[in-house]
Amino acid sequence: MTTSVSKGCFVFKPERKKRKRTVDVEDYFADGDDCSNGRQRFSICQSLWEKIKTDTEKLQDELSKKILDSLLEFIKKSTSSFQRKSDEWACLMRASEIPTAALVLGVNVPDHDMTFQSLSDLLRESVTPFAVSVQAKECSALKNLVKKILERLMGVTVDEGEEDLALQGGPLPQKRVSCSIGALCQWYKTVTKKHAMTSPGKNCSTVMDVLQNPPIVVIFKDFEAFSPHVLQDFILICSRYIQELPLIFVFGIATSPSTIQHLLPHSVSSLLCIELFQSLSCTQHLATVIDKLILTAEFPFKLSGKVLQVLVNIFLYHDFSVRNFVKGLQLALLEHFHTQPLSVLCCKKKEALLSAQALKHQHVEMVRQLPSFMRYVETQEPQEQVQLLTSDKHVKEVCQKLLKDLRKYHKNYYSILRCLHSLTSALPKYPLGKQIRELHISSLEKNVWETNEYESAIQLLRLLAKDELVATLRKCADMLKPCETKKMSSASQQLEDYIVRLEQLDCMHMEDLSKEVMSPGKDLQKKTDLYHLQKTLLEMKGSRRTKQMTPFEMLRNEALDFIDCLVRSHLTPPELLPLYEVCYYSSSGFLRRHLNATPRTSIQTALHQPSYYLQNERLKTDAGTVSSSAPDICIVYKLHLECGRLINLYDWLEAYATVVSGAEGKDPDSEDYGQVDELKHSVRAGVPGVCEINKAENRPCGKTDLGRLLIEIYCDGGGWFVLFGQGDCLF
Structure with missing residues (x-):
């Protein structure tokens, strides 16, 4: 038995989780209390969009069919020569040349993904199961490029801290594969040999059944964005394995075929057997x-x-x-x-x-x-x-x-x-x-x-x-x-x-x-006097008019x-x-605001009218005045607008310090007035008065490094001060 001064019973009810009310998409189309009309409009809108999407994809396939068929023919031709070990492939092997398709797609970069997706699907259906696509943003170094290719071809994952690749579910489940083209070559030989031994005499239902040695197609989606050194090293390494590994490259080019010569020196480009393919123009x-x-x-x-x-x-x-x-x-x-x-x-x-x-x-x-x-x-x-x-x-x-x-x-x-x-x-x-x-x-x-x-x-x-x-x-x-x-x-x-x-x-x-x-011209051949000749000419002139x-x-x-x-x-x-x-x-303004944004105008408006963006009425000021309670960046921007083509950096910072000191309520006669902090004061003291900034060109006229100076002056607690100039460039 337990004795205590007080006894009590406490009940703790479990907290009920508030159920979030899920709103269906069609509910946004509801018109007041009439939900049926909204759902019907949403259904019609959805069906029309599905029709647009289907027709667009079908049209895209029809327009790109010609160039994709040409690409497939080129890849099949290169593959067949490798299968037969013909003289053409022998010449390529002796020269260590890699068959390469330069696919010029134009500057409409957002549309390229659809083309490459269609190409990859066609390759896997009719040519080879070994087709892989890579982008420049994921291949900053040679190791990253080889790693991505091995992962997507062999079905492997690579730990960031290890040099080897751990195979998961691939054809070699108990081994570890190094991140190298040699490992890819060994894996390719094992896969093709194993498939040839396990499927003799069977019906040809897959690409592997038709071709004993299907090619490995590597698609570089954005060729111009790749690092030249990465491309050069990768091509040099692959050329050494071309006798054992049927590699084929596809370069996705947005600008001009001459970019290959700009990115690759002759010693590297000579290792490629390049054929050009031009897609339909985006305007057509x-x-x-x-x-x-x-x-x-x-x-x-x-x-x-x-x-x-x-x-x-x-x-x-x-x-x-x-x-x-x-x-x-x-x-x-x-x-x-x-x-x-x-x-x-x-x-x-x-x-x-x-x-x-x-x-x-x-x-x-x-x-x-x-x-x-x-x-x-x-x-x-x-x-x-x-x-x-x-x-x-x-x-x-x-x-x-x-x-x-x-x-x-x-x-x-x-x-x-x-x-x-x-x-x-x-x-x-x-x-x-x-x-x-x-x-x-x-x-x-x-x-x-x-x-x-x-x-x-x-x-x-x-x-x-x-x-x-x-x-x-x-x-x-x-x-x-x-x-x-x-x-x-x-x-x-x-x-x-x-x-x-x-x-x-x-x-x-x-x-x-x-x-x-x-016919009146025939009368001129007859003998006549001056009067009759003049009359005949006037009749001819009148007949021509009428x-x-x-x-x-x-x-x-x-x-x-x-x-x-x-x-x-x-x-x-x-x-x-x-x-x-x-x-x-007919609401063109709505589309223009959402599709054709003007970030520079929005930024300048935010700097000039912070009260609107911050929803603070106290920040409103009259035209031509600077509010001391506004954010620092807005104060500096307005002071920046008061200057002409050239701005004196010392005077600009003095004006900013004066406005900020007034906001802090400092005495104008005190020693601290005009000094924002010790760092700014020390840097301000070392700035020569002749250091001016050319606002039209966004660069300092003197020897002082403006970027370093602004970082030193306006670096406060890890937050960077950003200065927006009046030219095309933004600091």
Whole structure:
């Protein structure tokens, strides 16, 4: 029995873990209390993105098929010579040359991963299971390069502190392999010999069954980024094993093939048997993507002219990456379905009509508030206007009709757009643009037939010869044939009639007609006096002024007038159509802010207005003043802006010390006033007054090392002070 002064019973309840409420992605699309509309919009958005992704990958495979097939043929040819031990491989062995493919992919570096992934998959399927890719960032030294190749080929791991490789699950489970090409050679012989002994007479189902000695393909993804010394040493070592090891290199080059000569000396490059492969240009790739994804009526989601121009400008002036262009398209798609509740109607025809019939009252009110629908209501009769403003059922029926008209408009629009581009793309100086996207952007923003470029293009078309006109009209007719609408079928048939009439023109009749026009010249051969000669010349001059048009010219003008009528009828901007907001995304500013960031402007704004970024109202100051309570870097930056092209370092630091001392409440008459700390004071005392900084060039004019000086002055507790100059460079 235990005796104590007090007794008590204490209960400790276990702490309950707060359950984190998981939010589904589709919940972010919810519009108020209506979650069904949000989930439906998310489902449509997801299906459209899957279609974009699938079509883009398929298109990428089609475009890169030619160059990948050429690469495979080169590798197979090199492999077959090694298998047969032919004279060609014998020559390579005697010269210690390694078969090398220089693959020039262009400066669109973000797209290279897709190409190399496709190449690796094709190699493993049809040529060799021993294909490995390496990057410069993981191969800073020769040891790292060999280590990565061995790990990915042999399935091994290497401890950072050991020189050997511990094999895990590989063909030699009980041995340790050194990090060297010799170990790779020994492993390759063991694997190929073991497979040849264990699978004699079996059906050829794998690459190893077909080829007894498949090659080892090493792909250098970013060849320019590799250290020259690492590449040189690696190639020299591999050349010594080429008689026993069927090595093949693939160099991924972004700039020019001459970079091989820049990185490798002749003594090393001579060890490579190089063959050049050129990929399709990224601009052609972009044109194909736009043609398949944007300039089609099958894809319901559309971009406005300004949005498409932003994406194209980012492509042309930043990275040339088609992959990033598609990501920008994905962002526009996601933002459209997230911010536009009526985007539930942006889907296939049958689904859109069903969704329009199932619209709720709040969504019908949103339809009435659309600017395009309001303009449509204003053009109707008074009785119809009352129905549109009061009856939800009638609005739903009208929406179904307008959605059908919108789809017909897109089918006719893209057909006439391609027709006009085929006519004008070969004209001198390309008045309507060389690429169809340029004509498309112009047509989205305004009436293209009202521009001066269109007038000049039509004038040039009226000068075409018969053969050129027939060829261009035939292209236009072929482009209008696939269109399913009645108007385009009728237009295609009419163009065919013009072509037949042009081909049936009698050229001899045209020559006779021209001779008849010039027949008054025969009167000059007769004897006449001065009066009759003057009269005859005046008649000839008048006949030239009033020269009659030939049948070809009349028919040519008639055909071009017909095409001009088609353009004016079907290339109207989509903003004039009701319910265009359902399908078109027009927030170009949002895309520009998220895709085309300006870090320098943001940094300078943060330094100039710290109150906005720190959300502190006390840091607000009037224009031209410096707050003593602002961060040090902001004080120095504002003092830096007060100087001209040259800044005196001593005066700059004196001004900074004065502002900071005032914030600390020091007496101006005291000895410590103006001295921030002992380190800064000692360094400040040693700075000559003549040390000035050229702000335009971001470098000191005197002998003092500015970088070392600023580090010594503003190094406080391990935190570095960063100075941003007004030039292109940042300190």
